[in-house]
Amino acid sequence: MDWGRLENDIKVAIASKQKISFLVGAGLSAESGIPTFRGKDGFWKVGSKNYQPEEIGTYRMFCLNSEEVWKWFLFRKTICKNAQPNEGHLALVEIEGLLNDQFALITQNVDGLHKKAGNSLERTYYVHGDLDFVRCGDECTSNLYPFPQGISDKKRGDRITEQEQKLLKCPNCGEDLRPHVLWFDETYNEKYYKFQTVRDIADNTALLFIIGTSGATYLPTEFVDRVSFFNGGIVDINLDDNNFTEFIKSYDKGYLVRDSSSQVLLKIVELMKKMITPGKK
Numbered sequence: 239m240d241w242g243r244l245e246n247d248i249k250v251a252i253a254s255k256q257k258i259s260f261l262v263g264a265g266l267s268a269e270s271g272i273p274t275f276r277g278k279d280g281f282w283k284v285g286s287k288n289y290q291p292e293e294i295g296t297y298r299m300f301c302l303n304s305e306e307v308w309k310w311f312l313f314r315k316t317i318c319k320n321a322q323p324n325e326g327h328l329a330l331v332e333i334e335g336l337l338n339d340q341f342a343l344i345t346q347n348v349d350g351l352h353k354k355a356g357n358s359l360e361r362t363y364y365v366h367g368d369l370d371f372v373r374c375g376d377e378c379t380s381n382l383y384p385f386p387q388g389i390s391d392k393k394r395g396d397r398i399t400e401q402e403q404k405l406l407k408c409p410n411c412g413e414d415l416r417p418h419v420l421w422f423d424e425t426y427n428e429k430y431y432k433f434q435t436v437r438d439i440a441d442n443t444a445l446l447f448i449i450g451t452s453g454a455t456y457l458p459t460e461f462v463d464r465v466s467f468f469n470g471g472i473v474d475i476n477l478d479d480n481n482f483t484e485f486i487k488s489y490d491k492g493y494l495v496r497d498s499s500s501q502v503l504l505k506i507v508e509l510m511k512k513m514i515t516p517g518k519k
């Protein structure tokens with residue numbers, strides 16, 4: 239990893255006035271104790287069968303067995319609710335403070351930790367939704383409702399009480415509410431996930447940091463394609479090789495960093511601080 243070359247590319251990106259974007263996945267929150275999706279803890283057990291997120295996190299499964307899907311989400315929601323942002327999240331807040339409108343945070347994480355850390359709502363794009371919200375599973379309206387109060391923390395396998403089931407009904411039509419997340423059998427859209435806005439950001443990105451994501455979903459892949467089409471720099475920070483690795487290796491403006499996201503982000507903050515005085519941009 240050539241840090242000198244990256245330092246120069248950061249300078250050039252800042253001077254360009256284009257976006258410096260951060261495309262984030264579950265790896266960023268791993269150090270806050272939230273299991274990644276494709277790591278060993280991502281599965282869900284119903285009876286004696288293990289389901290992968292790709293099977294349980296679907297609209298199809300929600301229609302077949304909304305209670306089981308909610309049990310999985312309430313278990314994940316409990317972990318997220320009790321988790322605290324780590325140094326990587328806090329570094330992203332510092333970076334936003336340095337870059338202001340040049341900063342864009344495109345996150346696949348629904349865990350709420352960017353908000354807890356202090357990133358602004360305006361510059362954070364929740365492309366896979368946000369567990370702090372629910373909406374009607376029947377789409378009677380497109381309203382987002384805050385996650386209902388009065389649902390207790392859930393461990394794996396905990397049941398949902400009758401009282402809690404009532405809280406998980408749409409206040410408008412009485413059908414099941416659903417978590418405000420993009421499921422595996424659904425497609426991105428502008429209304430809920432800012433799909434077109436995020437594509438436009440990609441086209442205006444001078445430098446992209448990919449952080450803790452395996453690149454298994456559509457939008458991150460397209461984002462990287464678009465940034466490279468416009469010749470932007472791309473830095474891939476992941477513990478493991480992933481779907482981007484081969485491409486980054488062959489890309490002349492690509493960087494591979496195989497280290498924990500928090501450690502690398504702290505280093506990037508330090509580099510940026512040398513170049514920018516806070517409040518002067």
Ligand code: APR
Nearest residue numbers: 263264265268274275276346450451452476477478498499
């Ligand atoms: N620092 C950096 N990278 C890490 C760390 C860490 N501390 N821990 C894990 N990683 C990396 C892994 O090497 C892996 O590349 O994070 C990545 C996690 O990949 P996934 O589990 O596939 O998570 P993600 O890419 O966010 O999943 C994308 O798929 O399941 C859906 O909608 C869900 O948003 C999710 C999407």
